Amino acid sequence: MANKTQSKSGNRPRSVSKRTAKRRASAAPKLTASTADRHQLYTAAVQNVESEIDFIDETYETLRGKKAKRLREDFCGTAQTSAEWVRRRPTNEAVGLDLDEATLQWGRDHVLSQLTSEQLERLTLKNRDVRDPGKKGQDMDAILAMNFSYNALMVRADLLEYFKAVRKSLAPGGLFFMDCYGGYESLMEQEERRKCEGFTYVWEQVRYNPIDASLDTAIHFEFKDGSAMRDAFTYHWRLWTMPELRDLLLEAGFTKATAYWEGDDGEGGGDGNFQPATEGDADASWIAYIVSEID
Ligand SMILES: C[S@@+](CC[C@H](N)C(=O)[O-])C[C@H]1O[C@@H](n2cnc3c(N)ncnc32)[C@H](O)[C@@H]1O
Structure with a gap:
């Protein structure tokens, strides 16, 4: 398989859908360093919450034979994913956790403000450390740690503590989703x-x-x-490797930590289709998901 040098990875690009790109293009004002909002630029450049939620929905349904309802977005930042989750289905509920109050407030002002009052009732944002999620953050069908944010937990004991807290917060049958990246270009x-x-x-x-x-x-x-x-x-991160992460997840009490590897688009890039795998290619840069569960 050709190297996925155009894959989503080291520069963390999550390519946006045509629908999203069109919406963003029509809304885009003339931007300069003094007029632009860094959170808006980040959202446009880095996040693709629709496809992230598609992956979660499809994987949960494949593994559990039903739709997930309760989702926790760890390291939620501006809570774009939580907002997409409550928009997606009227039965969905979301809890977002982040330590940075200014970022959470931006999310309240710019993201949550776009939701209906009914959708807002199903979304809770908390200023909390992900290792101490609190009562609201329990009994989850799906917990997400996306955009590699867990790399902020640089000490092994801290990351293990986090994974244990995630395991305890899952409802029976619940799944933990995280992304990771690597390849020699990432170093x-x-x-x-x-x-x-x-x-x-x-x-x-x-x-x-x-x-x-x-x-x-x-x-x-x-x-x-x-x-x-x-x-x-x-x-300031530690770049954890996939085997280190999978070992720690098992040590934290998960019984499976399955790698989902991206397919090849035939032109040296990833095709956006992630499937369970035990072997990957030595690509220059790659992004993958790990889905963890407890039997
Ligand atoms: C890269 S941003 C991720 C934003 C968003 N989840 C995304 O997908 O782009 C990382 C976020 O993690 C938060 N964070 C870092 N350590 C944390 C911790 N221990 N508990 C909760 N949030 C934390 C930071 O405040 C920051 O908003």
Whole structure:
């Protein structure tokens, strides 16, 4: 199989659907560094919550023979995924957890404000550490840790504590979904650019330390008028490998931690179709999901 060098990975691009791109294009104002909102740019460049929820819905139904209802979005940021979940079906309920109050508030002002009052009643946002999710965050059909945010838990004991807390928060039959990325390009100190509607998204891998696998990254945005928003977002992570993650998930009490590997589009990129796999290719960059369950 050809290398998936165009795959969603090191620069964390989650390519948006044509429908979403059209909606965003028509809404896009003339952007500059001084007028643009970094959360709006992040949403447009990085997130594709519709396809994320499609994957969760389809996988849950395949494994459990019914639809999930209660979803928790860990590291929820502006809660785009939680909002999409309650929009998706009138029986769906969502809980979003994040530590950053300013980001949560942006979500309340710009994302939750677009929901109907009935949808809002089914969505709860909490300023909490994901390792201490509280009563509202229990009894979940699906828990999500997306966009690699768990990499912020850099110490093994902390990540194990988180996975144990997730396991305890799942209802019988509940599933834990996380994404992960890797490939040799993910270890390189480099900048990657991708054109978006009205701006350029830049993913910079600033520093990788092979001794402890710590990785400093930054997101910058560049505009047509020549202005730039440098360090709009910065992350200090440990780049956990897929086998480390799967081992820790089993140690935390999950009985299965299945890798879902992306198919090949025949042109060197991923096809967006993720299936259970025990073997992957040594691609330059790849993104995958891990779906964990308890028998
Ligand atoms: C990369 S953003 C992810 C936003 C969104 N989930 C997405 O898919 O793009 C990471 C978020 O994780 C939050 N975060 C980091 N450590 C956390 C923790 N221990 N508990 C809760 N939230 C945490 C940060 O505040 C930040 O909003």
